[in-house]
Amino acid sequence: MDFAFDARTEELRARLLAFMDAHVYPAEQVAHEQRERLSSPWENPPVVEELKAEARRQGLWNLFLPDAEYGAGLTNLQYAPLAEITGRSPQLAPTATNCAAPDTGNMEVLAQFGDERQKKQWLEPLLAGEIRSAFAMTEPDVASSDATNITTHIRREGDEYVITGRKWYISGAMHPDCTIFIVMGKTDPDGPDIRRQQSMVLVPRDTPGVTVKRAMRVFGYEDHYHGGHAEVIFDEARVPVSNLIGEEGGGFAIAQARLGPGRIHHCMRLIGMAERAIELMCRRAVSRDAFGKALAQQGVVQNWIADARVAVEQLRLLVLKTAWMMDTVGNRGAHTEIQAIKIATPRTVVGILDRAIQLYGAGGVSQDFPLAELYAGARTLMIADGPDEVHQRSLARREIKKYV
Incomplete structure (x- = not known):
């Protein structure tokens, strides 16, 4: 098997990584400070609009939409490593690149099922980031x-x-x-x-x-x-x-079509969240001493970091396989894999974040580091877009059916 990214993916990855380093990460603290001065907590801090303008200028816009008429025309496999990168700063990067839920799913619905008037009135301004x-x-x-x-x-x-x-x-x-x-x-x-x-x-x-x-x-x-x-x-x-x-009576089918891509997009970003957690763990471990030696020399901390690395590599491969199957056999053909990643990814990332919080001690549950908010987001995804138990039930029935 060839695990290499194609040339377009590599080029977009390089541009997106540079955008994150130069603009997104420095904006995290700025956005926090600006938000405290806003008249309404629901307004975007001014720096968010600056990020959106810069992302659009650099062509890092609507990367999620496979329809080349409206979006970047990327396959799921091409988009996966890009969504992972934006997941490292989930509060800013998806919004900055116009790849944030729930707008992404709604744009997909309108692109796939909307009529021309609906696309003109609602899809176009969503694609432009105007609404x-x-x-x-x-x-x-x-x-x-x-x-x-x-x-x-x-x-x-x-x-x-x-x-x-x-x-x-x-x-x-x-x-x-x-x-x-x-x-x-x-x-x-x-x-x-x-x-x-x-x-x-x-x-x-x-x-x-x-x-x-x-x-x-x-x-x-x-x-x-x-x-x-x-x-x-x-x-x-x-x-x-x-x-x-669409048509009357078509709502359930549209919902299923919407939720398939939504589920894998969440899992892609969750891997980025886990990578951010591993980075934070390592930085903390080499900068703090306890009981006469660095945290990085403590066996339990080493185990946490090693286990996190193994888990992330496993998840990434499963998500990439699912993306490839969605591209080649369609969402229905990849149903089992979509359910598998939706079960495995949030619970695994929650475990990684939990250990990262433990490593940071009081700081881990505070507003001074992103870990607590990342944890809340990851834990919620064990419920959102279908709770784990629903996916487990469906996946198990599909497996058992092979033997009945």
Whole structure:
């Protein structure tokens, strides 16, 4: 097997690494200081807009989108090492390169399923980084790990859809530039096929009847850089029938198409988070002494670092294999591998970050180092885009089926 990156990937990697060193890492502290002076915690610090302008100038923009008409035209295999690099600074780098969730998934949905009017009105400004968006599926009153449970109702009245429901942990919804929601609800709640009951509609944020009620915290963090996570109420919100994405009853299939790339993108970035943690562990280990010798000479610390390196190398190979399969046999053909990385990557990276926090002691749980916030993000991904147990159930059933 050939594990080398192709020429285009190598060239983009070199440019992105240089961009991170010259612009992103120095901006981390600047962004933190600027945010404390903003009138609203949901506004982007000015340095973020500067990073976006520089990334676009350097051609490091929309790298995630395989559709060459709208994005960089990279395969999943080409994008994987680039997403890993941005994962080293997850608060800034994905946003700076216009590769941040949930906008990435929403752009993919619009590119693949949107009509020409929808693409013109919403996809183009998203691609330009002029607006932000949110994906409204998860609900507090049902087990949303089973998407067929959702209760938000989308009924048709003449030339309009009327949306009523309550959503929460709607990522990006607190951002002042969030202007459009992709809302998943039931247009045929009594239909015989539970996977054809759901549809997706585009709902502008300023639609009467739409209320962004409150910000939801994640382990105490509000995740400002990604536009927060909100509880959103839809109370008889009306939109034109032309705001339907795809066809009525197609919402479940669209959600599955959206979540496949989203899952692997998260795993790609998680590997970058783990690499950042290993770097921080090593720097700490060689700079601190305890009980008469450097932490780097303590056997337990050496074991932590060695185990982390082995684990990251294993994960990277599995993610690259999954990316290659998605490119060659499609998302459906790579279903098992997508589930495998979604199970393995967050839990492994959480373990690495946990040891890094332990090595930093009190500093590890503080705001002075990125480890606590990285941990919160990685641990959340054991739930987001389908909890581990759902993927384990599906993967196990697929394996057992071979022998039945």
